[in-house]
Amino acid sequence: MIKIGIIGCGFIGTQICSAVDSGAVPAEIFGIFDFSEAKADDVLKLLKTGNPQKCAPEEMIESCDLIVECASQDAVLKYALPAAENGVDLMVLSVGAFQNPDFYQKVRDAAAASGSKIYIPSGAIAGTDGLKSAAMANISSVSVTTRKPVSGLSGSPYLIENNIDLSELKEPKLIFEGTAAEAVVGFPKNVNVCATISLCGIGFDKTVVRIIADPTISENMHELEVYGDFGHMKMAIENKPSPKNPKTSYLAALSAVSTLKKITDPMQIGV
Incomplete structure (x- = not known):
């Protein structure tokens, strides 16, 4: 044991x-x-x-x-x-x-x-097994789109450094688009899934990440899309946040x- x-x-x-x-x-x-x-x-x-x-x-x-x-x-x-x-x-x-x-x-x-x-x-994401298999051949692109409630993004370094105030947000807003390398620094408690996807696939500098703040939802949503020699893969998941920490998905x-x-x-x- x-x-x-x-x-x-x-x-x-x-x-x-x-x-x-x-x-x-x-x-x-x-x-x-x-x-x-x-x-x-x-x-x-x-x-x-x-x-x-x-x-x-x-x-x-x-x-x-x-x-x-x-x-x-x-x-x-x-x-x-x-x-x-x-x-x-x-x-x-x-x-x-x-x-x-x-x-x-x-x-x-x-x-x-x-x-x-x-x-x-x-x-908190699905599809890592398929992505690792796809990586045995050529992968042309990997993207992750994350949609979170405002409470799950509060206090993120990227928001603070760029003076982005989400407190009065009424509709979904794209607040970040860039590489996974940038995303995990700007949102260290929110996008570990992007880091995992990067390690499974084509790396931090080639993985595209989009983060959407959405005041109309209560779940953490992730969408993975991959193109490569194997074909096309698209995975979407809606996660309930943990009862004690909205930044962490229960999954x-x-x-x-x-x-x-x-x-x-x-x-x-x-x-």
């Missing part, structure tokens, strides 16, 4: 801990960490099995088989490389951190040298739990 460390005790971290605690995933929670002591304490109160403790990520790197990052891009930048160098497997939810090609390559090389694995769940948490279950399952299905 693998020992897991959880970095980040928000909605996704809580769902993962609950899945392990219930026995849905055959694993053991070794430790949890969050900058908010209150959040970490709340998660510990929920757990009924094992002996999980609050501990620093550095301790997890020394003691765990797998670390799950569900905190922030900063957490990935700080802990992914030490974990990979120490031979510890890592699941990354804040995938936008890998838009830096030098950092991505360092983590990949360290994992290859130590034998560790880096797992990236598909998150993103389910995807993380599903990935963890796949890691521990002897039967592997799909690409």
Whole structure:
């Protein structure tokens, strides 16, 4: 049974801990960490099995088989490389951190040298399996259009830096169009799906991203469109936001739990 460390005790971290605690995933929670002591304490109160403790990520790197990052891009930048160098497997939810090609390559090389694995769940979008298959031949274009309620976009660096006020918005508005590399910096808590799609397909600089603020909806919507030698693929999904964080889709948490279950399952299905 693998020992897991959880970095980040928000909605996704809580769902993962609950899945392990219930026995849905055959694993053991070794430790949890969050900058908010209150959040970490709340998660510990929920757990009924094992002996999980609050501990620093550095301790997890020394003691765990797998670390799950569900905190922030900063957490990935700080802990992914030490974990990979120490031979510890890592699941990354804040995938936008890998838009830096030098950092991505360092983590990949360290994992290859130590034998560790880096797992990236598909998150709040569908179609990653088909996109990875399509990438075995030529892909001419990949685009992701994200439509979110205003509450799910508030506080994004791109909006602040460009003095974009959405508080009085009455109808859908295209607020960003550019590359995935730009999108994951400007909207670090909103478009991890774009980072995942970039890694599956043609990269951060060639993947086109459009972000629409829509005050008329309550769901997070993503549309993936791909053209290549295989043909044409178009996938659309409407996600309910998590009950506690409008920036996070509920499916993103389910995807993380599903990935963890796949890691521990002897039967592997799909690409």
